[in-house]
Amino acid sequence: MALWKVKFDLKKRVKLAQMLWLMYWVSVIAGVLVFILGLFFKIELRKRSELMDNKESHFVPNLLIVVGLLVCGISAFGGKICYDSLDLPKFARWKTIINPFLICCLLFNTILFFTALLCFTMRIPLQYTLADGLKNGMKFYKDTDVPGRCYMKRTLDLMQIEFRCCGNNNYKDWFEIQWISNRYLDFSSKEVKDRISSNVDGQFLLDGVPFSCCNPSSPRPCIHYQVTNNSAHYSYDYHTEELNIWTRGCREAIVSYYGGLMNTIGLLVLLVTALEVAVIVGLQYVKTSLSTLVNPEDPESESEGWILEKTIKETFTDIISKIKAMGKGNRVEEEVEVQAVTTVS
Structure with missing residues (x-):
């Protein structure tokens, strides 16, 4: 017994073919969107590749670009089949191709579903790659005269300004590294000597952060030096007063931004998957309804269509x-x- 058998006349077959043609072209537009978003995400990752610990994070945007192109190609091909189904002589040449095409579509939908899952889980690998990448980048912040690292200061400053964040986990990460180059330190100063001698690694550490951590919305002039020294500033208590520097870590801010972007792309891919499943079902009805015409030479004769010729179990x-x-x-x-x-x- 056929699964979900439906009776068709010419009017129903024409409406089904027209609706499928329209859905296929909506799918083409969705494929273009997936391609554009995958390309945009790849560019965004490239912009901050210096802060990434590895290149594995580009696998998902590359997959989205390929999937977007395939959605466009497959949907355009399916739309052509539906358009030709309105003319029986033209549709006859597609009969041997439809079954392999439907099988390929089913396999491709599986790939689409796993692509959506990868988009939703992209946040996890990003957290790890940013944790080490930001940590190393902050160590190179002072190396403005070292080839290959001279732009790290600019990259980190722009990142902290754009994402309104400071440090890796929080602003205190800057207290643990020397982020001021030796060329800008006066080694004849007692303060500089004391700070360097008090550190095991001989680094110049201070309770300060770069200017890019400053919150421009704060009514008070930015305090980014001696942040934890209450006596160094008038009417200031860093324990109780809201600091006028960003307290949110950059790893959390970037992961939140990229995570939201990937969730949006994942939802779009899921919608494309649902749309592709719907048009596969519709195309199967078109194929079976045209192959079971009472009078194959008369396009106005009635016919029956189904999803499966037998039940799922059979x-x-x-x-x-x-x-x-x-x-x-x-x-x-x-x-x-x-x-x-x-x-x-």
Whole structure:
């Protein structure tokens, strides 16, 4: 017994074909959006590649770009089939292609679904790659005269201004590294000597942060030196007063930004997947309704369409039987070959 059998006349078949044609072109537009968003995400990652610990994070945007192009191609091809289904002579040339095309579409939908899952889980690898990348980048902040690192200060400052963040986990991360270059330190100063000698690694550490950590919305002039020294500033208590520097860590801010972007792309890919499933079902109805015409020479005659010729259980059983038959056929061929070799020897 066929699964979800529906009776069709010419009017119903025409409406179904037209609706599928429209849905396919909506899918093409969605594919273009997926491609553009994948390209945008790749550019965004490239902009901050210096702060990434590895290049593995580009796998997802590359996959989105490829998937977007495939959605456009597959949907345009499906739209052409639906358009030709309105003319029986034209549709006849597609009959041998539709079944392989539907199988390819099912496999592609599986890829789309896993692509959406990768988008939703992209936040996890980003957290790890940014944790080490930002930590190393902050160490190179002072190396403005070292080839290959001379732009790190500019990159970090622009990042902290754009994302309104400070440090890796928070602003106190700057207290643990020397972010001021030695060329700008007066080594004849007692304060500088004391700070360097009091550190095991001989670094110049201070309770200060770069200017890019300053919050421009604060009514008070920015205090980014001696942040934890209450006596150094008038009417100031860093424990109780809201600091006029960003307290949010840059890793959290960037992951939140990229995570929101990837969730949006993941939802779009899921919608494309649902749309592709719907048009596959519709195309199957078009194919079966045109192959069961009461009078194949009369396009106005009635017909029946279905999703599966048999029930799900029967279809699954048939597939298993065919796989087993193929396995037995391969074994028989191997035994014949072995016997032939034995006979010759």
